[in-house]
Every structure is written in C-alpha cells, then in structure tokens.
Amino acid sequence: MSGLPVPHLVTDRRVETADTVTLRLEPVGAALAEFTPGQFAMVHSFGRGEIPLSVSSVQSTGGLAHTVRAVGAVSAGLCAARVGDVLGVHGPYGTGWELERARGRDVLVVAGGIGLAPLRPLVLEALADPGGYGRISVLVGARTPGDLIARDDLARWRTAYTAVTVDRPDAHWDGDVGVVTRLLDRAPFAPERTWAFVCGPEPMIRATARDLARLGVPPHRVRVSLERNMRCATGHCGHCQLGPLLICRDGPVVGWDRAEPLLSVREL
C-alpha cells in the first residue's frame, strides 16, 4: 500500500446543512499534485481513520476543499474539525470529469443532494471559460430544502439555466417539488450536442442517465460518478469492485455506456 498522508491545515469551515460542512485545506508543507474536478482524496481524521472524499473545489478554482456529510465515525470526526486543525490528505486518485471533452458542446450538470459537491469545481471551471462551451445548465435535487448545499453558488452562478427541486418541501419552500429528472424538460440543451455530468445516489443516477439516453444523449457522453466502499484508493484492497471496474482506479467517473450494464445487475 502506498499513500502517506500529507498534513493539511483547515483554513475555513463552512456549515452547509445540519450534517454537512465544507472544509477548505492548505498544505502545511509540500503540496500534493493538482486535483482535477471529479477526482478524490483520502482524508484522515486523527485517531479515527480515513475516507475517500471528492474535491468540491480544486486548486485552480479557489484552493482545495472537501464537502463531507457525517454518516460514520470518520466523517463525523471530519465534520467536527475546526479551523486550525490538521488533517491528513493523500491523492489525487481516480478519474476526473474530463470537462475538456465537452468543449464546444452544451454542458448539463445533474446533481442529487451532496452529489453537487464533486460537480461544483466542474461548474466553476466551465463558467471560468466563457465561450469554451455551449449552454451550461445545472439541475439539483435534494430530499428537503434543508439538505441543499452550495446555496450561495446556486444563486450566484450565471449559467444558462439553474433549477432546484426537493422531494419534501417545508412551509417556506416555493420552488419545484419532485425528482430531479422532472427538470430535464425545461433545461435548455440539445441532446445530440450535450455532455451530461451526473452525481448523486445510485437510483437517481440510474433514473437520470436513462432519461438522458431516451432524450438522445449518447451514453458515453453521460458521465456519472459512482460510489463503492474504498479502503485504499490504490486498487489493492478490492473493496470498490463493481464487476470489471475497480472504482478507485477506473472511476469514480465513468461513462454511462460502461456503468449501465453493471448497475442493472442486482447486488453486483
């Protein structure tokens, strides 16, 4: 096994939701190699362990940041980190979104819940290159209004179209209600000249990718980010297998042409 963590200082901690924070990190000494949007790091909480976390900001779009939701011991430890704490980080690992392949085409971003985090640097990169891409649309779904992350970004991004929907509205919600795929009809994109980037819970990825395929976006141009148990990030622990793929090595971002036959087998 390789990958000795590199100490990183928490320089900013932003509360996203009741159980989710974004931590901005700066290396204490030598920096890691540059991450690209969609890639992930292993982030270590002292005494608790380490987990894979996608980058929600990369060096070129405002410095390294991770958005983490408290679902287990390590992620709870990371969520509790304070400014000035030191965390261990190693990476970059895995495949990125490879936004450059969408150059000149419409860009459609579809996110479910915290799945917006790994898509955030992609949107920033696309917006930083006016004229580089066609229309840029961002569609976001969340369980409740309280589960929405990066709200400021959603209000600030000057995309062709941004829309948010929730499964369960509260008394203050006056926006869309329902699954994120319902937003596809209104988004301005031409399927035959679109690259779609999708991240969220697996059922949401499946539903979105199938609808996009039906609309005529070629499966290889629907890029999805997959999740499996990762213990090592270096292809040696075996935990993240999905059929022929080692998600830490061959993913997390793969084309729907590869993911579809695998995700349609129960318990693969």
Add this chain to the structure above:
Amino acid sequence: MTATAPPAVIDEDGLGVLVATLVAQGRTVVGPTVRDGAIVLAELTSSAALPYGWGVDLDAGRYRLVRREDRAVFAHSAGPQSWKSWLHPARERLWSADRTPEGDVTFTAAEPEAPAYAFLGVRPCDLRAIAIQDWVLTGGRHPDTGYGRRRRRALLIAAECTEPGATCFCVSTGGGPAADPGYDLALTEIVDDDGHRFLVRAGSEEGARLLDALPHRRADFVTEASARGAVDAARDRMGRALPPVDLRTLLGGSLAADRWDDVADRCLTCGNCTMVCPTCFCVTTEEVTDLTGDHTERWQRWDSCFDLDFSHLHEGPVRASPRARYRQWLTHKLSTWHDQFDSSGCVGCGRCVAWCPAGIDLTEEVAALHAESGTETRR
C-alpha cells in the same frame, strides 16, 4: 555457471547444504514442514524439518497427511497456506501519526526492513500465483511498497510438481506441473532405482551462484529423462479440470444463473477459500490509537469478499446475499480479474476446494454454470 548453464543433480545431502547455505547467507528460509496434522509453510533452520516421506490425501473439504513408502520431500499438494502469508502478510502496519500538544501532526511511513526470504519448494501453481500478485500489487500506478520490498529480496526455489492431488486442476487454468520462468532455482525430485535426487536448473544469476556452492554433478541423460517423464506424467494426472471453454465469457454471461442460488444454499460465507487462495489479495484497514490519543497507527489486514461488511456503504452492504458474495468471488477470480489485471486470478492449486468446510468445488460450480449456459465447448 550461468542461468543458461546445463541442469545439475544434487542428492539429499545437497538439499541439506542448500538450506544450510541459505541460512548462513542470513536468509529467512521458508519451506514445507509437518505441523498440526498438515504440511504447512514455516521458517526452516535445516533440511531435517522438511516433510520427508509425507504425502497428502485430498478431496473436497478433506485433507489428511499420509505416510509415503519413499522419502520424497515435495510429493504433496498445496497445503493450507501460500507464500502470500510472507509476501503479503495477514497484518501489516502501513503508517503512524503523532500529534503534538500544539496540534501539529506528522505522518511516518512504516518501513520495516524486509527479510531476505528464500522460499523453498514453491510449486509451479504458486510460482504463477506470485507472478499474479506481483502484477496486482506492484504493476499499477500506485505500487505497494511493502510488498515490493519483500518481493525484490525473496529468492524463489521452485519444486516442480510430480504428484498432483485430487483437487488439483492447474493444467485446465493454462498452467502445468512444470515451473514457468521466474524462479531462481527449479528442483525436480526423482525417487527411483537410482536413488533419491533432484534435477536442478538455475533461472537467475543468483540461482546459478547458489547452485555452484552446492555439491552437485552435471545432469545425466537418465536423470533428466526421468525428471521430464515425472512432470509429464503429472500433467495427465490432475484430479480435476475446469470445463474447456472461455471462462471469462462464461462467467461474465452467467450473472443471472440459477446455479448461484444452489451454491448459496451450501456456502457458509466463511471466507476460507479467500484465505487459502494464493492470489486473493483483498485487505481492509483499521486505525489503532494508544492511550494518550496522540499516537495513532494505520494497519492493514486480510479481508474477504464473503464478509458482509466488505461492500458496506452508508446505506448497507451492496452484496447482502450469499448468492451475490459467492458470485462476486467466482466471477472475479475467473472473469473480471482479466479486465482488471490482464490474467485469470486462478492457478488451479485446488486449495479452495480442499479447505472449504462445505466441500464446495470450484470446478464443479463452473461445470454447472457451463451446463446451465448451454454454450458449446470451444477449446
């Protein structure tokens, strides 16, 4: 003598000198010995500990030591362990971290000095298993540095197979009882009217130098022919065989087969097959802290895809059913291993068959999947 030098012959005394020479060189010599009713791999300080005159009686879920009528040393099939116990140990510290009162954190890689192993009696199936683990663990973008260090210093002394067991099927995995390149020395044991002796071939410069240090004679025609004959005969005496089809395609196309329910009814998901398999490499990691809370260590230990937690995500395991977990193991071994590492993950050593407490036989399961698929025999 060089690696291309002609074969030589050593006798029992020469084998003794071989072990003594390796020990004198400061090497940790690991080889077969009898312990706890099995032939296990253990550190040897002399050749006296080798299993002279012991063989094994094997079947699905069965392993018994048996006395032989001769003094053969290597005439036994694969035992419960493989060389991964030494090259890819069951538990290994990866790194440690220390925190100062000011909150500074330092990470320190665990870099234990790698023992200079000499593995004595590596069977050809296990030689291939080592080559497969080499590729899995050091062939990619992020080489396993601990494995790499141990492997680089290890001397491999193969013992060609002349006595396959009832659970062996290496020939049908594309291997055979003869040693592929990769060894430093290859021994072929011969016990006949001319006595107990070993044909020795060097496969590396280091092996050649080692052979030079042993009392040996140049191989005679009779000994060479006898050695080749014994290995050729072993090829035809495999106890089992996989169906002669493209297994990668068969398994890849059998994900919905009914047979998985049948085997899931018998499988205890105990993970024995993964522990004894010489190519299974899966591990998990755990964090260990001391009482101060300011020193923490990251350890790696063997894991098994049969463990329910293996595929755990925050909403539960991906592969909750025994059916899915057995399917994962078998399809990985024979099919998706090709996608991931450009080879099969099975060398036909038969350990998973012998050491399954339910007697599940991989070859039988594959034959049943083949029958269910209704595909033609192609090879």
